[in-house]
Amino acid sequence: MHRYTLRSSVQVPLPKPDTLSLDLDAALARRTSIPKPVAKQTEHLRHIWVVTGPAGCGKSSVAAFLAQALELPYIEGDDYHPPENVKKMSDGVPLTDEDRWGWLDTLRHKASEELESGAMGCVVTCSALKRRYRDFIRQVGQAEVGIVVRFVYLRADVELLIQRVKARKNHFMKDDMVRSQFIALEEPDSSEPDVISVDVSGSLAEVQQDALREVEARMFE
Known part of the structure; x- marks a missing residue:
């Protein structure tokens, strides 16, 4: 929610009784020329957008699109x-908590x-499968005023992923790892209001546009 600061109201002296008959038009002009209160714009928040979800959900493609x-x-x-x-x-x-x-x-x-370094935000890909992983990343926003961490959770069916x-080439993640990630996955729910959920069953272009629309809607919240 934006906060606005109003200038203190300007008091216009009333004409003295013996001058009321003098140039009433000029007096009215002075009144109508009083500047209106100006709303002070709040500074933009700096967002860390974390694109999350299991392997195969399209984190890199969506995150690169958002960043651009x-x-x-x-x-x-x-x-x-x-390397390990x-x-x-x-x-x-599968990686353990200690590995992560x-x-x-x-x-x-x-x-x-x-x-x-001066950036007004950044986009990060991270599976962040568990609530405690997301809470760990959230600490960045808790450490400094003006930094907001939000997650874009790419939601998909395990078979689709x-x-x-399987269609990937030269990537370290194997298809059997997808099932293990779904076992470890703790899907965000209403207790995590900073998470945007985006369905990825559509085409890549549709998913990218859906994610961008959801992100832009929350830029100034």
């Missing part, structure tokens, strides 16, 4: 997995660095 449309820096979460995490996932071994904490912390710091992952 909003003219914001883009952070690809997969690029910051340590990549090896485990390539071998079909360091990665999540790296993403938090990268997002903070973008804002500290398996099909998409």
Whole structure:
């Protein structure tokens, strides 16, 4: 909600009794020329938009589109997995909480660095499958006034995502990892009002436009 500050009202002195007959038109002109109160615009909030969801939901494609449309820096979460995490996932071994904490912390710091460098926001991809992972990322917004963390959750059916992952070439994530991610997934609900849910069953272009429309609707909330 925008807050507005009004200038203090201007008091116009009334004409003295012995001058009431003098140039009433001029007196009225003075009254009507009083400047109207001006609403002070609030500064834009700096948003960290975290595009989340299991493997195959289209995080990278949607996040890159949002970053370009909003003219914001883009952070690809997969690029910051340590080698040991990549090896485990390539071998079909699900990551544990301990495997993820360091990665999540790296993403938090990268997002903070973008804002500290002067960016008005950034877009980050991160599966953020569990509530505690999302809460961990939310701490960025709790640490400084004016920073808002919001999540774009790409919602899809497990079979659809398996099909998409199977079609990938040269990616460390295997299709059998999708099922393990769905087992670990804690879908956001109404207790997380900072999460935007976007269905990804449509075409990529439709999903991208839906996500952008939802994001733009919340830019100044």
